[in-house]
Amino acid sequence: xxxxxxxxxxxxxxxxxxxxxxxxxxxxxxxxxxxxxxxxxxxxxxxxxxxxxxxxxxxxxxxxxxxxxxxxxxxxxxxxxxxxxxxxxxxxxxxxxxxxxxxxxxxxxxxxxxxxxxxxxxxxxxxxxxxxxxxxxxxxxxxxxxxxxxxxxxxxxxxxxxxxxxxxxxxxxxxxxxxxxxxxxxxxxxxxxxxxxxxxxxxxxxx
Amino acid sequence: xxxxxxxxxxxxxxxxxxxxxxxxxxxxxxxxxxxxxxxxxxxxxxxxxxxxxxxxxxxxxxxxxxxxxxxxxxxxxxxxxxxxxxxxxxxxxxxxxxxxxxxxxxxxxxxxxxxxxxxxxxxxxxxxxxxxxxxxxxxxxxxxxxxxxxxxxxxxxxxxxxxxxxxxxxxxxxxxxxxxxxxxxxxxxxxxxxxxxxxxxxxxxxx
DNA sequence: TTAAATACGATACGTACGTTATCGTTAATC
DNA sequence: GATTAACGATAACGTACGTATCGTATTTAA
Numbered sequence: 001x002x003x004x005x006x007x008x009x010x011x012x013x014x015x016x017x018x019x020x021x022x023x024x025x026x027x028x029x030x031x032x033x034x035x036x037x038x039x040x041x042x043x044x045x046x047x048x049x050x051x052x053x054x055x056x057x058x059x060x061x062x063x064x065x066x067x068x069x070x071x072x073x074x075x076x077x078x079x080x081x082x083x084x085x086x087x088x089x090x091x092x093x094x095x096x097x098x099x100x101x102x103x104x105x106x107x108x109x110x111x112x113x114x115x116x117x118x119x120x121x122x123x124x125x126x127x128x129x130x131x132x133x134x135x136x137x138x139x140x141x142x143x144x145x146x147x148x149x150x151x152x153x154x155x156x157x158x159x160x161x162x163x164x165x166x167x168x169x170x171x172x173x174x175x176x177x178x179x180x181x182x183x184x185x186x187x188x189x190x191x192x193x194x195x196x197x198x199x200x201x202x203x204x205x206x207x
Numbered sequence: 208x209x210x211x212x213x214x215x216x217x218x219x220x221x222x223x224x225x226x227x228x229x230x231x232x233x234x235x236x237x238x239x240x241x242x243x244x245x246x247x248x249x250x251x252x253x254x255x256x257x258x259x260x261x262x263x264x265x266x267x268x269x270x271x272x273x274x275x276x277x278x279x280x281x282x283x284x285x286x287x288x289x290x291x292x293x294x295x296x297x298x299x300x301x302x303x304x305x306x307x308x309x310x311x312x313x314x315x316x317x318x319x320x321x322x323x324x325x326x327x328x329x330x331x332x333x334x335x336x337x338x339x340x341x342x343x344x345x346x347x348x349x350x351x352x353x354x355x356x357x358x359x360x361x362x363x364x365x366x367x368x369x370x371x372x373x374x375x376x377x378x379x380x381x382x383x384x385x386x387x388x389x390x391x392x393x394x395x396x397x398x399x400x401x402x403x404x405x406x407x408x409x410x411x412x413x414x
Numbered sequence: 415t416t417a418a419a420t421a422c423g424a425t426a427c428g429t430a431c432g433t434t435a436t437c438g439t440t441a442a443t444c
Numbered sequence: 445g446a447t448t449a450a451c452g453a454t455a456a457c458g459t460a461c462g463t464a465t466c467g468t469a470t471t472t473a474a
Contacts, residue, residue: 012419012420012471012472013418013419013420013471013472013473014418014419014420014421014470014471014472015419015420015421015422015469015470015471015472016420016421016470016471017420017421017422018421018422021421021422021423039328042459042460042461043460043461043462044460044461047423047424051423052422052423053421053422053423053424053425054423054424054425054461054462054463055421055422055423055424055463055464056421056422056423058461058462058463059421059422062462063461063462064460064461064462088405113327114327116324116327116383116384117323117324117325117327117328118324119383120320120321120323120324120383121246121324130384130385130386134384134386135386138386153406154405154406154408155405155408157408158400158405158408159392159396161387162377162393162396162397162400163400163405165376165377165380165381165387165397166373166376166377166397166400166401168380169372169373169376169377169378169379169380169381170369170372170373170376170377171376172376172379172380172383173372173375173376173379173380174372174376176323176326176327176379176383177323177337177341178333178337179337179341179342179345180368180372185366186369189366189369190369190372190373193365193369193370193373193401193404194373194400194401194404194405195404195405195406196404196406197400197401197402197403197404197406197407198295198361198362198365198370198401198402199360199361199402199403199404200404200407201361201362201364201365219442219443219448219449220442220443220444220447220448220449221441221442221443221447221448221449221450222440222441222442222443222448222449222450222451223441223442223449223450224449224450224451225450225451228450228451228452249430249431249432250431250432250433251431251432254452254453258452259451259452260450260451260452260453260454261432261433261434261452261453261454262434262435262450262451262452262453263450263451263452265432265433265434266450266451269433270432270433271431271432271433
């Protein structure tokens with residue numbers, strides 16, 4: 001083994017890591033994802049395009065998945081500004097629509113799918129994924145519900161974690177299973193059902 | 208190429224395919240999934256255990272994913288009897304609980320995760336998956352909602368497809384992201400919210 | 415100024431595994 | 445008995461991740 005890859009070098013004795021190389025690697029990663037997609041993405045090609053040895057890549061990221069994750073993460077969060085429409089329905093609709101716009105038919109979306117697939121087989125990535133993606137995204141969404149509780153829109157007794165899963169679970173489901181389109185009608189229908197329930201639109205002619 | 212792998216040979220000239228080999232392959236697949244899991248599953252090991260040449264495997268299944276899928280599918284559907292409790296709430300709760308029981312901490316569950324991951328990179332499997340898994344499972348679930356509409360429990364105008372995604376999307380979400388446990392409380396909370404909505408439990412002290 | 419430490423790019427290597435190809439053999443039909 | 449196709453065994457192919465090696469460059473410390 002060369003050296004311990006994970007902890008940052010702080011400032012030690014030898015030659016410092018090149019920030020320029022790091023930028024070049026991330027740029028090459030992004031352009032390669034754009035041109036070829038996650039499936040045909042290889043570390044060798046990144047190395048070639050960035051004009052960088054493979055050791056320089058592996059010194060920074062332990063696996064292919066963690067590299068792609070970092071390049072992905074940089075823009076994903078930037079594309080999803082936290083909404084504040086003043087009421088829960090508006091916030092949920094906004095956040096779900098933004099997500100769909102960021103993901104449907106985009107490089108970001110394909111990369112997201114590839115990463116979720118990769119998370120299931122790369123334990124190093126799984127750790128980063130839980131800590132740097134799932135946790136912060138959920139923290140952001142949690143706020144929407146907590147604000148609604150503060151406003152008195154919903155009861156403080158509701159299970160916010162389940163509510164978040166009800167909001168995004170169906171979206172990820174359609175993204176991964178591809179059985180039906182992710183469109184605005186879908187977003188509205190999801191939000192309406194979560195808030196009002198299926199029974200609210202019930203016919204009068206019930207038993 | 209040897210021969211066309213997909214269409215069944217019907218009954219032609221040469222030596223017929225051995226049903227015994229086919230059984231041995233599927234048995235070896237199941238036991239290997241049980242012992243090692245999807246990640247360490249290899250075709251070579253199946254070939255070895257089944258006492259069968261690799262060509263005999265590839266003659267029947269075009270990719271590793273499609274083989275695992277068939278072995279998986281045989282028991283998955285068997286573990287999920289369609290419920291009929293007489294009302295929608297009972298049916299939804301029953302079907303979701305059964306799914307959780309079949310999937311949580313089981314070989315079936317790990318294989319399901321592996322297959323969903325594999326579907327994203329194996330187009331042959333993706334086709335089989337859509338046709339032989341997603342479609343029939345959804346058809347079964349669609350019945351639950353259609354019966355409820357016939358009973359007058361819910362309006363005929365609701366979007367059943369979205370309703371199905373709301374029921375299982377959160378469950379698949381937790382299965383794949385592993386952020387929270389799949390338990391009975393979760394199942395109940397999901398079903399209650401889908402039927403009643405978050406606003407139904409609203410505090411009286413609202414703005 | 416020199417030694418130690420570390421990163422650098424280039425490149426070869428090891429490894430794993432899915433998939434294909436080859437081959438002599440066997441079991442069926444015509 | 446000729447033809448056809450499946451059989452098991454085994455080798456070969458192709459790909460790509462990740463590691464190792466090496467001579468060089470850049471930094472800090474003595």
